[in-house]
Amino acid sequence: AAEVFDYQLLTGKHVVITAGPTREAIDPVRYITNKSSGKMGFALAEAAAEAGARVTLIAGPVNLPTPSRVDRVDVSRAVDMFDACMKTVDEGCDVFIATAAVADYRPTVTADHKIKKSTEEIHLTLVKNPDIVASVAEHDKRPFTVGFAAETRDVVAYAQAKLVNKKLDMIATNDVSGSNVGFNSDNNALTVIWPGGHKVLPLASKAQIAKQLIELIAIRYKD
Numbered sequence: 001a002a003e004v005f006d007y008q009l010l011t012g013k014h015v016v017i018t019a020g021p022t023r024e025a026i027d028p029v030r031y032i033t034n035k036s037s038g039k040m041g042f043a044l045a046e047a048a049a050e051a052g053a054r055v056t057l058i059a060g061p062v063n064l065p066t067p068s069r070v071d072r073v074d075v076s077r078a079v080d081m082f083d084a085c086m087k088t089v090d091e092g093c094d095v096f097i098a099t100a101a102v103a104d105y106r107p108t109v110t111a112d113h114k115i116k117k118s119t120e121e122i123h124l125t126l127v128k129n130p131d132i133v134a135s136v137a138e139h140d141k142r143p144f145t146v147g148f149a150a151e152t153r154d155v156v157a158y159a160q161a162k163l164v165n166k167k168l169d170m171i172a173t174n175d176v177s178g179s180n181v182g183f184n185s186d187n188n189a190l191t192v193i194w195p196g197g198h199k200v201l202p203l204a205s206k207a208q209i210a211k212q213l214i215e216l217i218a219i220r221y222k223d
Protein backbone atom coordinates (compact mmCIF):
# COMPACT_ATOMS: atom_id res chain seq x y z
CA ALA A 1 0.00 0.00 0.00
CA ALA A 2 2.83 2.36 0.90
CA GLU A 3 4.33 2.20 -2.61
CA VAL A 4 1.24 3.38 -4.46
CA PHE A 5 0.62 6.27 -2.14
CA ASP A 6 4.31 7.27 -1.80
CA TYR A 7 4.99 7.19 -5.53
CA GLN A 8 1.55 8.50 -6.51
CA LEU A 9 0.95 5.75 -9.06
CA LEU A 10 -2.29 7.32 -10.31
CA THR A 11 -0.71 10.71 -11.05
CA GLY A 12 -1.84 11.94 -14.46
CA LYS A 13 -4.67 9.40 -14.57
CA HIS A 14 -8.34 10.39 -14.77
CA VAL A 15 -10.48 8.17 -12.56
CA VAL A 16 -14.29 8.28 -12.85
CA ILE A 17 -16.40 6.83 -10.04
CA THR A 18 -20.18 6.38 -9.75
CA ALA A 19 -21.69 6.35 -6.26
CA GLY A 20 -24.93 6.22 -4.34
CA PRO A 21 -28.43 5.22 -5.36
CA THR A 22 -30.51 6.58 -8.23
CA ARG A 23 -34.04 7.97 -7.93
CA GLU A 24 -36.74 6.97 -10.40
CA ALA A 25 -39.78 9.23 -10.30
CA ILE A 26 -43.31 7.80 -10.19
CA ASP A 27 -44.92 11.25 -9.98
CA PRO A 28 -43.74 14.71 -8.81
CA VAL A 29 -43.64 13.63 -5.15
CA ARG A 30 -42.81 9.91 -5.25
CA TYR A 31 -39.91 7.80 -6.41
CA ILE A 32 -38.25 4.38 -6.32
CA THR A 33 -34.79 4.16 -4.77
CA ASN A 34 -32.62 1.84 -2.65
CA LYS A 35 -30.54 1.81 0.54
CA SER A 36 -27.15 2.76 -0.95
CA SER A 37 -25.39 5.41 1.19
CA GLY A 38 -22.67 6.24 -1.34
CA LYS A 39 -19.99 5.84 1.35
CA MET A 40 -17.87 3.28 -0.54
CA GLY A 41 -17.76 5.37 -3.73
CA PHE A 42 -16.90 8.54 -1.83
CA ALA A 43 -14.13 6.70 0.09
CA LEU A 44 -12.74 5.45 -3.25
CA ALA A 45 -12.84 8.97 -4.71
CA GLU A 46 -10.85 10.24 -1.74
CA ALA A 47 -8.32 7.37 -1.98
CA ALA A 48 -7.89 7.86 -5.74
CA ALA A 49 -7.26 11.60 -5.24
CA GLU A 50 -4.71 10.79 -2.52
CA ALA A 51 -2.99 8.46 -5.01
CA GLY A 52 -2.58 11.44 -7.34
CA ALA A 53 -5.47 10.90 -9.77
CA ARG A 54 -7.77 13.53 -11.22
CA VAL A 55 -11.14 12.27 -9.94
CA THR A 56 -14.68 12.76 -11.26
CA LEU A 57 -17.34 11.49 -8.86
CA ILE A 58 -20.76 11.00 -10.45
CA ALA A 59 -23.11 10.84 -7.50
CA GLY A 60 -26.75 9.97 -7.06
CA PRO A 61 -28.70 11.60 -4.19
CA VAL A 62 -26.53 11.07 -1.08
CA ASN A 63 -25.88 13.01 2.08
CA LEU A 64 -22.08 13.14 2.06
CA PRO A 65 -19.46 15.90 1.78
CA THR A 66 -17.39 16.03 -1.41
CA PRO A 67 -13.82 14.81 -0.74
CA SER A 68 -11.14 17.44 -1.37
CA ARG A 69 -9.66 17.67 -4.89
CA VAL A 70 -12.60 15.70 -6.33
CA ASP A 71 -14.89 17.01 -9.11
CA ARG A 72 -18.45 16.03 -8.27
CA VAL A 73 -21.35 15.73 -10.71
CA ASP A 74 -24.76 15.26 -9.07
CA VAL A 75 -27.42 13.23 -10.85
CA SER A 76 -30.77 11.75 -9.89
CA ARG A 77 -32.13 9.25 -12.44
CA ALA A 78 -30.21 6.25 -13.82
CA VAL A 79 -30.54 7.69 -17.35
CA ASP A 80 -28.91 10.94 -16.14
CA MET A 81 -26.08 8.95 -14.52
CA PHE A 82 -25.71 7.04 -17.80
CA ASP A 83 -25.44 10.29 -19.82
CA ALA A 84 -22.92 11.84 -17.39
CA CYS A 85 -20.78 8.67 -17.48
CA MET A 86 -20.85 8.37 -21.29
CA LYS A 87 -19.81 12.03 -21.58
CA THR A 88 -16.71 11.50 -19.39
CA VAL A 89 -15.80 8.27 -21.21
CA ASP A 90 -16.28 10.00 -24.62
CA GLU A 91 -13.87 12.71 -23.45
CA GLY A 92 -11.42 9.98 -22.37
CA CYS A 93 -10.65 8.60 -18.91
CA ASP A 94 -8.27 5.93 -17.63
CA VAL A 95 -10.16 4.09 -14.91
CA PHE A 96 -13.92 3.73 -14.34
CA ILE A 97 -15.21 2.39 -11.01
CA ALA A 98 -18.95 1.65 -10.72
CA THR A 99 -20.00 1.58 -7.08
CA ALA A 100 -23.45 3.10 -7.69
CA ALA A 101 -26.52 1.05 -6.83
CA VAL A 102 -28.25 1.94 -10.10
CA ALA A 103 -32.00 1.23 -10.09
CA ASP A 104 -32.48 -1.74 -12.45
CA TYR A 105 -35.92 -0.46 -13.52
CA ARG A 106 -37.73 2.87 -13.80
CA PRO A 107 -41.45 3.58 -14.07
CA THR A 108 -42.43 3.34 -17.76
CA VAL A 109 -44.18 6.69 -17.42
CA THR A 110 -43.77 9.44 -14.82
CA ALA A 111 -47.11 11.06 -14.04
CA ASP A 112 -47.17 14.84 -14.57
CA HIS A 113 -49.33 15.29 -11.49
CA LYS A 114 -49.53 13.62 -8.10
CA ILE A 115 -51.36 10.31 -8.50
CA LYS A 116 -54.65 10.36 -6.60
CA LYS A 117 -55.77 7.51 -4.37
CA SER A 118 -58.56 5.57 -6.10
CA THR A 119 -59.01 1.80 -6.46
CA GLU A 120 -57.91 -0.84 -3.90
CA GLU A 121 -55.15 -2.03 -6.19
CA ILE A 122 -53.06 -0.17 -8.74
CA HIS A 123 -50.23 -1.39 -10.95
CA LEU A 124 -46.91 0.23 -11.68
CA THR A 125 -45.20 -0.78 -14.91
CA LEU A 126 -41.40 -0.66 -14.96
CA VAL A 127 -38.89 -0.72 -17.79
CA LYS A 128 -35.21 -1.71 -17.58
CA ASN A 129 -32.57 1.01 -17.19
CA PRO A 130 -29.40 0.95 -19.33
CA ASP A 131 -26.45 -0.93 -17.79
CA ILE A 132 -23.90 1.84 -17.26
CA VAL A 133 -20.78 -0.18 -16.43
CA ALA A 134 -21.42 -2.68 -19.25
CA SER A 135 -21.81 0.22 -21.72
CA VAL A 136 -18.54 1.78 -20.48
CA ALA A 137 -16.76 -1.57 -20.97
CA GLU A 138 -18.03 -1.72 -24.58
CA HIS A 139 -16.97 1.84 -25.42
CA ASP A 140 -14.32 2.44 -28.14
CA LYS A 141 -12.27 4.39 -25.61
CA ARG A 142 -12.73 1.74 -22.96
CA PRO A 143 -11.08 2.65 -19.64
CA PHE A 144 -9.89 0.03 -17.11
CA THR A 145 -13.38 -0.89 -15.89
CA VAL A 146 -14.19 -2.01 -12.35
CA GLY A 147 -17.61 -3.13 -11.15
CA PHE A 148 -19.10 -3.86 -7.75
CA ALA A 149 -21.54 -6.58 -6.85
CA ALA A 150 -23.54 -6.64 -3.63
CA GLU A 151 -25.00 -10.10 -3.21
CA THR A 152 -26.93 -11.90 -0.48
CA ARG A 153 -26.03 -15.45 -1.60
CA ASP A 154 -23.61 -17.33 -3.89
CA VAL A 155 -21.52 -14.16 -3.74
CA VAL A 156 -18.42 -15.20 -5.67
CA ALA A 157 -20.30 -17.17 -8.36
CA TYR A 158 -22.65 -14.27 -9.16
CA ALA A 159 -19.75 -11.79 -9.15
CA GLN A 160 -17.69 -14.00 -11.47
CA ALA A 161 -20.63 -14.15 -13.88
CA LYS A 162 -20.93 -10.32 -13.83
CA LEU A 163 -17.17 -9.96 -14.47
CA VAL A 164 -17.54 -12.07 -17.63
CA ASN A 165 -20.96 -10.89 -18.87
CA LYS A 166 -20.20 -7.17 -18.45
CA LYS A 167 -16.63 -7.66 -19.82
CA LEU A 168 -15.07 -6.01 -16.75
CA ASP A 169 -11.39 -5.88 -15.83
CA MET A 170 -12.16 -6.35 -12.14
CA ILE A 171 -15.13 -6.79 -9.81
CA ALA A 172 -15.32 -6.13 -6.08
CA THR A 173 -17.97 -8.06 -4.27
CA ASN A 174 -19.42 -8.08 -0.80
CA ASP A 175 -21.96 -10.16 1.04
CA VAL A 176 -24.72 -7.81 2.17
CA SER A 177 -26.80 -10.50 3.90
CA GLY A 178 -25.17 -9.67 7.26
CA SER A 179 -25.49 -6.30 8.98
CA ASN A 180 -21.82 -5.40 9.55
CA VAL A 181 -20.85 -4.69 5.94
CA GLY A 182 -22.04 -2.85 2.84
CA PHE A 183 -24.82 -0.31 2.39
CA ASN A 184 -24.95 2.20 5.25
CA SER A 185 -22.10 0.66 7.27
CA ASP A 186 -18.77 2.43 7.85
CA ASN A 187 -17.00 -0.91 7.41
CA ASN A 188 -16.70 -3.28 4.49
CA ALA A 189 -15.05 -6.54 3.45
CA LEU A 190 -14.49 -7.32 -0.22
CA THR A 191 -13.47 -10.19 -2.43
CA VAL A 192 -11.84 -8.66 -5.52
CA ILE A 193 -11.89 -10.81 -8.66
CA TRP A 194 -10.18 -10.32 -12.04
CA PRO A 195 -9.62 -12.69 -14.94
CA GLY A 196 -7.15 -15.22 -13.53
CA GLY A 197 -6.95 -14.08 -9.92
CA HIS A 198 -8.60 -12.80 -6.78
CA LYS A 199 -7.79 -11.18 -3.44
CA VAL A 200 -9.73 -11.02 -0.19
CA LEU A 201 -9.75 -7.66 1.61
CA PRO A 202 -10.89 -8.52 5.16
CA LEU A 203 -13.29 -6.41 7.23
CA ALA A 204 -11.91 -2.89 7.74
CA SER A 205 -13.12 0.71 7.58
CA LYS A 206 -14.37 1.81 4.15
CA ALA A 207 -11.44 4.28 4.05
CA GLN A 208 -8.92 1.44 4.54
CA ILE A 209 -10.72 -0.87 2.09
CA ALA A 210 -10.78 1.99 -0.46
CA LYS A 211 -7.00 2.48 -0.23
CA GLN A 212 -6.41 -1.24 -0.69
CA LEU A 213 -8.74 -1.44 -3.68
CA ILE A 214 -7.15 1.64 -5.31
CA GLU A 215 -3.74 -0.01 -4.82
CA LEU A 216 -4.97 -3.24 -6.47
CA ILE A 217 -6.48 -1.26 -9.37
CA ALA A 218 -3.23 0.72 -9.85
CA ILE A 219 -1.21 -2.53 -9.95
CA ARG A 220 -3.58 -4.40 -12.30
CA TYR A 221 -4.05 -1.33 -14.53
CA LYS A 222 -0.30 -1.20 -15.23
CA ASP A 223 -0.21 -4.84 -16.40
Ligand code: CTP
Nearest residue numbers: 098099100102129130131132133147148149150
Ligand atom coordinates in the same frame (compact mmCIF):
# COMPACT_ATOMS: atom_id res chain seq x y z
N1 CTP B 1 -24.62 -1.28 -12.82
C1 CTP B 1 -24.64 -0.27 -13.76
N2 CTP B 1 -25.81 0.06 -14.38
C2 CTP B 1 -26.95 -0.61 -14.09
C3 CTP B 1 -26.94 -1.65 -13.12
C4 CTP B 1 -25.75 -1.96 -12.51
O1 CTP B 1 -23.59 0.34 -14.03
N3 CTP B 1 -28.07 -0.27 -14.71
C5 CTP B 1 -23.33 -1.64 -12.20
C6 CTP B 1 -23.24 -1.39 -10.71
O2 CTP B 1 -22.78 -0.08 -10.44
C7 CTP B 1 -22.22 -2.45 -10.29
C8 CTP B 1 -22.47 -3.58 -11.26
O3 CTP B 1 -23.15 -3.02 -12.37
O4 CTP B 1 -20.90 -2.00 -10.48
C9 CTP B 1 -23.26 -4.71 -10.72
O5 CTP B 1 -24.51 -4.23 -10.25
P1 CTP B 1 -25.56 -5.29 -9.70
O6 CTP B 1 -26.81 -4.58 -9.29
O7 CTP B 1 -24.86 -6.16 -8.68
O8 CTP B 1 -25.79 -6.19 -11.00
P2 CTP B 1 -26.92 -6.24 -12.07
O9 CTP B 1 -26.24 -6.42 -13.38
O10 CTP B 1 -27.85 -5.06 -11.97
O11 CTP B 1 -27.68 -7.58 -11.74
P3 CTP B 1 -28.66 -7.97 -10.52
O12 CTP B 1 -29.10 -6.69 -9.84
O13 CTP B 1 -29.76 -8.72 -11.15
O14 CTP B 1 -27.83 -8.84 -9.58
Ligand code: CA
Nearest residue numbers: 101102103104
Ligand atom coordinates in the same frame (compact mmCIF):
# COMPACT_ATOMS: atom_id res chain seq x y z
CA1 CA C 1 -28.93 -4.46 -10.04
